[in-house]
Amino acid sequence: MWNLQDYRFAANPAEAVALMRKGPGKGAYIAGGTDMLLEHPNCDFVVDINRAGIGDVAVTPGGDLFLGAAATLQNLEDNDFVTGFAGGAVSIAASHCGNRPVRTTATVGGNLCNALPSADMAPVLLALDATCYIADEDSTESLPLTDFFVGPRMTVLEDRLLVGVALPAECAGWRCLAHKLTRTAEDISLVQVAVALGVEDGRIQEARIALGAVAPVPMRAILAETMLIGQEIAAVTPDVLGDVAAIAAGECEPRDDHRASAEYRRHLVGVLTRRLVEGILSDNREGGTA
Numbered sequence: 001m002w003n004l005q006d007y008r009f010a011a012n013p014a015e016a017v018a019l020m021r022k023g024p025g026k027g028a029y030i031a032g033g034t035d036m037l038l039e040h041p042n043c044d045f046v047v048d049i050n051r052a053g054i055g056d057v058a059v060t061p062g063g064d065l066f067l068g069a070a071a072t073l074q075n076l077e078d079n080d081f082v083t084g085f086a087g088g089a090v091s092i093a094a095s096h097c098g099n100r101p102v103r104t105t106a107t108v109g110g111n112l113c114n115a116l117p118s119a120d121m122a123p124v125l126l127a128l129d130a131t132c133y134i135a136d137e138d139s140t141e142s143l144p145l146t147d148f149f150v151g152p153r154m155t156v157l158e159d160r161l162l163v164g165v166a167l168p169a170e171c172a173g174w175r176c177l178a179h180k181l182t183r184t185a186e187d188i189s190l191v192q193v194a195v196a197l198g199v200e201d202g203r204i205q206e207a208r209i210a211l212g213a214v215a216p217v218p219m220r221a222i223l224a225e226t227m228l229i230g231q232e233i234a235a236v237t238p239d240v241l242g243d244v245a246a247i248a249a250g251e252c253e254p255r256d257d258h259r260a261s262a263e264y265r266r267h268l269v270g271v272l273t274r275r276l277v278e279g280i281l282s283d284n285r286e287g288g289t290a
Helices: 013-022 034-038 073-078 086-095 108-113 122-127 222-228 238-251 262-285
Strands: 006-009 027-030 045-048 057-059 065-068 131-135 140-144 149-151 161-167 175-182 189-200 203-212
Touching: 013 027, 013 045, 013 131, 013 161, 065 108, 073 086, 073 108, 086 122, 086 175, 086 189, 108 122, 108 161, 122 175, 122 189, 122 203, 175 262, 189 262, 203 222, 203 238, 203 262, 222 238, 238 262
Parallel strands: 006 045, 027 045
Antiparallel strands: 057 065, 065 161, 131 140, 131 161, 175 189, 189 203
């Protein structure tokens, strides 16, 4: 049974961290609380961050897309700033998280901070070079999302608070596609792949391939990305696509569980990587933009 001793409200990120450190006992931050209701955490009190001013979605003066940690997944699905960024990939990924009642409550920060290897939003945000903003009582730190996850259900936060994530303006014009394979529409993913390419003058200038549910933490397939960067679209033959897919599959670290075998997951990483890269490049060959 979840036997809470105290429920606290924070007016801003600094106060949230202070309330978390106040004790006594162990605390947890809460916004949507969808996962907490499924699996009660081992804590004595919670700090509610819904009034902490971190639920907005906005474009900064420099053109970055900022997603507040307490922004709901439904907000990400519907928000015009999000649907217009990188082909709407973040919006589409959010729309595939659970069902609508869950999305209207669940938050992007909660999805990331739970740090599940299968975190729904992690691959697409990794593919778009997301930066995390983390609040302490008297300072804010930024670091790449690639450095945020340190293990299953473990992040760099400790008792600090994730304020939000920012996607850089230069990624707005990238073409990004993602796919989440599940057994049922509301089950956690078996495999996730997200691919983002920045194409200019018929050449791949930037490439990102991010994977979920196939390693202890959401990850980038760096070696596979390197195979694509600098390639002319016309030079990306089926053989090259096959090599990129095979390298991505070799970089992941899947495991066997009751949902799927490690071998099946690795195979699907290759299949989905190839399909997504090919899909983006086909759009460009037909006159689309990335």
